[in-house]
Amino acid sequence: PAGETNESKAAVQTAVAGFDGVNIYTLNLSALVATGKPAVPALARILENESSTADQKYAALLGLSAVGHNDSSANVLSYLKGALDDPEVNVRVTAAELVMSFGAKDGIPVLIAELENEAILKASWTRRSEGQWRPARITAIMISLPTPLLWQAGSTVMGPMPAVSP
Numbered sequence: 001p002a003g004e005t006n007e008s009k010a011a012v013q014t015a016v017a018g019f020d021g022v023n024i025y026t027l028n029l030s031a032l033v034a035t036g037k038p039a040v041p042a043l044a045r046i047l048e049n050e051s052s053t054a055d056q057k058y059a060a061l062l063g064l065s066a067v068g069h070n071d072s073s074a075n076v077l078s079y080l081k082g083a084l085d086d087p088e089v090n091v092r093v094t095a096a097e098l099v100m101s102f103g104a105k106d107g108i109p110v111l112i113a114e115l116e117n118e119a120i121l122k123a124s125w126t127r128r129s130e131g132q133w134r135p136a137r138i139t140a141i142m143i144s145l146p147t148p149l150l151w152q153a154g155s156t157v158m159g160p161m162p163a164v165s166p
Contacts, residue, residue, distance in 0.1 A: 003037050003038045003040075003041075004038050004041045004042065005038050007035070007038075008035050008038035008039050008041075008042060009042050011031050011032065011034075011035040011039060012032065012035070012039050012042035012043055012046075012063065013042070014028070014031070015027060015028040015029070015031050015032050015059070015063060016046060016056055016059045016060065016063070019055060019056075019058075019059040020055075021053075021054075021055035021058070021059075024062070027059050027062060027063070029062065029063065029066045032063040032066055032067055033066050033067060033070045035067075036067060036070070036071055036074070037067065037071055037073065037074045039063065039067055040064065040067060040074050040075075040076060040079070043060045043063045043064045043067070043079070044060075044064070044079045046059075046060035047060045047061065047064075047079055047082065047083050047086075048082070054088040054090055054091055057083065057086065057088065057091045058090065058091060058094055061080065061083060061091070061094050061095055061098055062094075062098075064076040064079055064080060064098075065080065065098045065101065065102075068080075068102065069101070069102075077099065077102050077104060080095050080098050080099045080102070081095070081099055081104070081106055082095075083095035084096060084099065084106060084107065084110050089114060092110050092114065093110065093111065093114055095107065095110070096108070096110035096111050096114075097111075
């Protein structure tokens with residue numbers, strides 16, 4: 001793809017491989033932002049690859065968002081919207097939140113659907129392959145706050161919160 005280089009592929013691979021799936025600070029978003037638009041094709045491939053894990057897709061979503069908020073010409077919104085139909089609930093919900101961070105309303109129906117089926121309301125726990133336990137994301141709490149918790153990870157990922165009304 002145009003603009004993609006071996007260096008950009010390596011930067012994406014290193015950043016995603018370093019993400020532990022729990023601590024956002026293990027995902028080197030600064031390296032992805034520094035790589036810029038050339039990182040977009042590799043991140044998009046992770047999202048589109050059926051064999052990618054939910055953690056890899058989550059990292060790719062955050063990377064795409066960070067690049068897109070840093071460089072509006074990166075055109076990442078279509079890739080984020082593509083993840084709204086992912087089979088994994090946490091990927092869908094994260095994609096919905098990130099789509100909305102760009103001011104698009106396409107994420108609202110996904111959040112409403114997940115709230116209605118209570119998949120993201122249950123205080124359930126998920127087990128990671130390493131034997132760690134982590135709480136499932138409870139988006140209902142996140143979206144009820146003036147500043148969702150994900151925004152606290154830094155404006156690098158989400159950018160300024162736009163005014164979005166249902």
